[in-house]
Amino acid sequence: MELPKEYDHNTLEEKWMNTWQDSMYYFDWDSNKPQFIIDTPPPYPTGNFHIGNALNWCYIDFVARYKRMRGFNVMFPEGWDCHGLPTEVKVEEKHGITKSQVSREEFRRMCVELTETNITRMRKSLRRLGFSIDWSNEYITMEPAYFGKTQRSFVQMHDCGMIYQQNHPVNWCPRCETAIAFAEVEYDSRSTHLNYLNFDKLKIATTRPELLAACVAVAVNPDDERYGDYVNTEVKVPVFGHNVRVIADKNVDPTFGTGVVMICTFGDKQDVRWWVEHSLPLRKAIDKTGKMTELAGKYKGMGTTECKKAIISDMKESGLLYKQEDLPQNVGLCWRCKTAIEILSERQWFVKIKQEDILNTANEVTWIPDYMKVRLENWTGTMEWDWCISRQRIFATPIPAWYCSDCGKTKVAKEEWLPLDPTQTQPPESCECGSSQFRGEEDVLDTWMDSSISALHVSGWLSDHPLLLPAQLRPQGYDIIRTWSFYTILRSKALLDKRPWDTILLNGMVLGEDGHKMSKSRDNFVIPEEVIVKHGADAFRQWAAIGGTTGSDIIFLWKDVVAGSRFLQKMWSIVRFSLPHISDKPASFTPIDLWLISKLNRLVKETTEKMDAYQFDETFKAIRGFAWDILADNYIELAKSRLYGEDGEGKQAAQYTLFVAIETISKLLAPFLPYFSEEIYSHIKQESIHLQSWPDVNESRIDAGAESTGEMIKEITSAIRRYKAEHGMPLNASLKEIEIYSTITDASDIAGASNSTIRLRPGTPDFELVPREIKPNMKVLGKTYRNKAKSIAEALVNADMKLSDIGSITIQVEDEEITLDLSCFTIEKERLLKGKAVDILEAGNSTIVIMR
RNA sequence: GGGCUCGUGGUCUAGCCGGUUAUGACACCGCUCUCACACAGCGGAGGUCCGGAGUUCGAAUCUCCGCGGGCCCA
Secondary structure (H helix, E strand, O other), X not given: OOOOOOOOHHHHHHHHHHHOOHHHHOOOOOOOOOEEEEOOOOOOOXXXXXXHHHHHHHHHHHHHHHHHHOOOEEEOOEEEOOOOHHHHHHHHHHHOOOHHHOOHHHHHHHHHHHHHHHHHHHHHHHHHOOOOOOHHHEEEOOOHHHHHHHHHHHHHHHHOOOEEEEEEEEEEEOOOOEEEOHHHEEEEEEEEEEEEEEEOOEEEEEOOHHHHHHEEEEEEOOOOOOOHHHOOOEEEOOOOOOEEEEEEOOOOOOOOOOOEEEEEOOOOHHHHHHHHHOOOOOOOOEOOOOEEOHHHHHHOOOEHHHHHHHHXXXXXXXXXXXXXXXXXXXXXXXXXXXXXXXXXXXXXEEEOOOHHHXXXXXXXXXXXXXXXXXXXXXXXXXXXXXXXOEEOOOOOOEOOEEEEOOOOOEEEOOHHHOOOOOOOOOOOOOOOOOOOOEEEOOOXXXXXXXXXXXXXXXXXXXXXXXXXXXXXXXXXXXXXXXXXXXXXXXXXXXXXXXXXXXEEEEEOOEEOOOOOEOOOOOOOOOOHHHHHHHHOHHHHHHHHHHOOOOOOOEEOOHHHHHHHHHHHHHHHHHHXXXXXXXXXXXXXXXXXXXXXXHHHHHHHHHHHHHHHOOOHHHHHHHHHHHHHHHHHHHHHHHHHHHHHOOOOHHHHHHHHHHHHHHHHHHHHHOOOOHHHHHHHHHOOOOOOHHHOOOOOOOHHHOOHHHHHHHHHHHHHHHHHHHHHHHOOOOOOOOOOOEEEEOOOOOOHHHHHHHOOOXXXXXXXXXXXXXEEEEEEOHHHHHHHHHHHHHXXXXXXXXXXXXXXXXXXXXXXXXXXXXXXXXXXXXEEEEEEOOOOOEEEEEEOOEEEEEEO
């Protein structure tokens, strides 16, 4: 059966997608094979699979398919990280409500419904991209099966003292009305005013006069001579009239403003540090919604911006404010809604961070690229307080705890009660005080509490299966090192005292064609589906493989995808030509066959090493280079005359060589091009290529001798081809006669490829050998002669070339006589003809004489 | 402000534990419709490897300084 001329990616990819069975990729919990569990990132179910996710998944799939072919028991699970604000916002939009208008249950139900729709859509994208996902290991964090584990992890960590409740300053988003973790704070530079105030006896400068009501102290630098007398005295806060102490602290910058700062609870993180250090009282001037409290007197009920405006105008009027300056400022924002955060002291749940544990565990993991580990280390070193895990939201894992209505004591659930929602269920036992009236905790868990046990979940934690932690691989983007990597390491260590994975593989970000991060506003946004429709999943996957080195940012370029589809077409043509000519019956190889087989084994060796090192770009480029250059442009051209010729040993050898090459290449391509490789393999064998083994290297077939002989034949042939091109002849033109002076013993393929009669001649032709140039070998000279190497090289170039006949050259350098043997230089020779009507070509250590 | 990272022909990119004619793709210019492929083949032009200093016999590759991008953060 002849293949169609063009490779039709649309039809064939759809065909294979619908043919493949999910069970091909199931992880076998009872297998004897070595395990390879991949702790894949659970995407947020927005409904659209982003191109950055797609890159990440391509890397994962390359690894998963490769490892499977290498005999590993691979788990490529698919998780969905459902909880969080974006879905809550979408649901409010979709139903035209705010979450307070419906019951918690009803709101949660709406969120679940939207998430399910989105997951269904995204599953389709995943399938279409050809990912070998193990759907028997899918997990959905909003389902009881998963969030029950999240709750159990909470209870376990609470019971061993890793989770506690405390009044503590937290980053607070007044718009979302929730606490957020440091990892959720984003920074942006804005400009503000520095206001100079008459502050009792002192003058202070502040950017936040609206926090005057929350002022609990005034600080100066202990070495600042201007203010030494004031330290430990009291001053009266203007407008509000309460007295505060003047304290000395070396962290006050005497050159900033007036050198006097007011400490408020809380204006920024520095205030928190001072507050703790000097045991200052707490004055809450801002409430959870970002409004001023009664402490603010007449400003009560105003928003912070409004209050700031009002208080400034009042103080200007009364002369308290005497100067204003512009000041650039970095403001902390809520990463979801970009509202400026406040620091409020609230009762929250925290997870203890043990920096040592995290750093030690991070050291047990192999980081690829290794320098990415530094990011985790730096982040760990800058943590100022524990991880705040409570959120004031609805669509999230409920915190399994209650408060006794009588004594107020907190009751945390027992593991066997879980999963549950404390706002819907009462605890099955009464409080220590005897009361059985409880109020369920309404706070919910940070979504990172869900996803940071993904490694544990997929490895069989709290299941009927054996625990297989650590997983082998964690693939993820470097942008979430400080969150997902950090929290996973923390939790794995805390819950099981183990590292979560052996290796973490970081991928870069996908940039748009203009080199900037993709965003809808920049109009450089591309979605994977768009690429698939135009060029197919395999072409897209090629872009992922060769667009850049693993770990670096990668620009999405359409031309890379186009180049990918061209390679598919080229490879298709190769297979289309080969199919009628292949045979799996071995025969005795000719020199050019041996050359190809040697190169092929070298390719297998190289690609195996590179895949083991996760160097997808290099692997794929090596395969493509082999197929295009070595196989198509050279081997096939050279073997054609045998393939088209009469039956016999030579023909059979070419048929077999071609078979081996096609079969091997299709297997090497399988991890990258699942559809294409399956299609071509289906024309050779009846089984799926994705159930085959990765090719073995046959070391005995890697033969430098065979390669150099083949290289000579190749060089000679292309020299003849070039000769024809330069003389304006068609490449299939027949030349009168060609004489080749060479060490090769078989010129039949050359004859075939050049369509001419070839006469092989031994030894040196009847020409004069004239040395033309001496080329010094700096590698040898440098090592041997060090600082003299330069002058020796100069002398060599100018030496009398006839001297080299005896195999060495003696030269004078700086009054010293040095004899250099053949390892130190090479002689370029020119062959001159003795008056014959011929053209001479030099190629592959041979002389080609073409009769005119 | 700090950390990490990158800066290679027109564009993108490999090489970067020192010694290669500096890799490949796209674009460009010739020639060829050759029996798998014109989404091709063959040939060609095009690079002070960001700038400067240093280490070295020798640096795209190592060190330092500077300039310029990117990312993460304060």
